Amino acid sequence: LARGPAGRDLAGRHVVVSAGGTREPIDPVRFIGNRSSGLQGYALARTAVARGARVTLVSANVALPDPAGARIVPVGSAEEMHKAVLAAAGDADAVVMAAAVADFRPAGYRGTKIKKTEGAEPEPIRLTKNPDILAELGRTRRPGQVVVGFAAETDNALENGRAKLARKGCDLLVVNEVGENLTFGRPDNEAVILGADGSQTEVPRGAKEDLAEVVWDLVAARLGAPQA
Ligand code: CTP
Ligand code: CA
Numbered sequence: 001l002a003r004g005p006a007g008r009d010l011a012g013r014h015v016v017v018s019a020g021g022t023r024e025p026i027d028p029v030r031f032i033g034n035r036s037s038g039l040q041g042y043a044l045a046r047t048a049v050a051r052g053a054r055v056t057l058v059s060a061n062v063a064l065p066d067p068a069g070a071r072i073v074p075v076g077s078a079e080e081m082h083k084a085v086l087a088a089a090g091d092a093d094a095v096v097m098a099a100a101v102a103d104f105r106p107a108g109y110r111g112t113k114i115k116k117t118e119g120a121e122p123e124p125i126r127l128t129k130n131p132d133i134l135a136e137l138g139r140t141r142r143p144g145q146v147v148v149g150f151a152a153e154t155d156n157a158l159e160n161g162r163a164k165l166a167r168k169g170c171d172l173l174v175v176n177e178v179g180e181n182l183t184f185g186r187p188d189n190e191a192v193i194l195g196a197d198g199s200q201t202e203v204p205r206g207a208k209e210d211l212a213e214v215v216w217d218l219v220a221a222r223l224g225a226p227q228a
Contacts, residue, residue, distance in 0.1 A: 008052030012227030018099035020060035036100035038062030043208040078130040138169025
């Protein structure tokens with residue numbers, strides 16, 4: 001695919017990338033989290049900057065250096081990410097949800113640390129649903145805005161991926177097989193990228209940068225000619 005002058009095929013574009021994993025507070029010292037390292041989202045942000053985009057990186061709980069040239073919006077929980085992504089998406093040409101967003105959060109946040117009580121069983125932690133950011137982006141986007149999701153699947157990856165793509169109303173879904181040291185915290189990744197147009201792009205195991213470049217190739221193709 002052509003990348004325009006000096007490969008800057010995203011020049012003049014605003015892209016929003018979410019990265020990392022949300023943390024859902026239980027009490028002031030504890031949370032429910034996940035294994036996302038943020039490496040894939042950060043690779044997406046770096047490569048988009050290199051291709052000329054204005055980049056907003058909504059970053060949840062990562063221990064990685066800030067990518068030069070991106071605007072970083074740090075968030076903690078899924079609700080914070082929801083607010084930040086929707087706000088940034090207003091004028092975005094593309095939104096890529098690489099973050100691992102918790103599906104549920106503890107229903108009753110405790111303002112004080114939960115203590116153990118001698119001889120008593122612990123209270124169960126009740127959960128409630130978080131907003132589905134990607135599905136909302138799929139529903140509310142402007143015409144022409146490209147929406148990309150990631151799907152973490154442990155089994156029937158392609159079948160589940162197709163159903164998820166339709167359910168979320170996104171243009172592209174990057175399907176990752178997760179578990180057993182396949183993705184989380186590794187510098188490399190492999191994926192199949194499903195398109196709402198029925199396309200299927202296989203990306204062999206390689207650097208997370210390489211997968212990021214393929215994602216931007218597919219996004220750029222959907223955005224049309226590079227802007228001057
Ligand atoms: N996602 C989101 N908001 C949520 C949950 C997920 O925006 N509350 C996004 C993720 O960032 C990812 C995509 O949705 O881009 C798919 O996430 P995944 O966990 O694979 O899908 P779910 O719809 O949550 O389905 P499940 O976990 O049940 O497989
Ligand atoms: Ca989920």
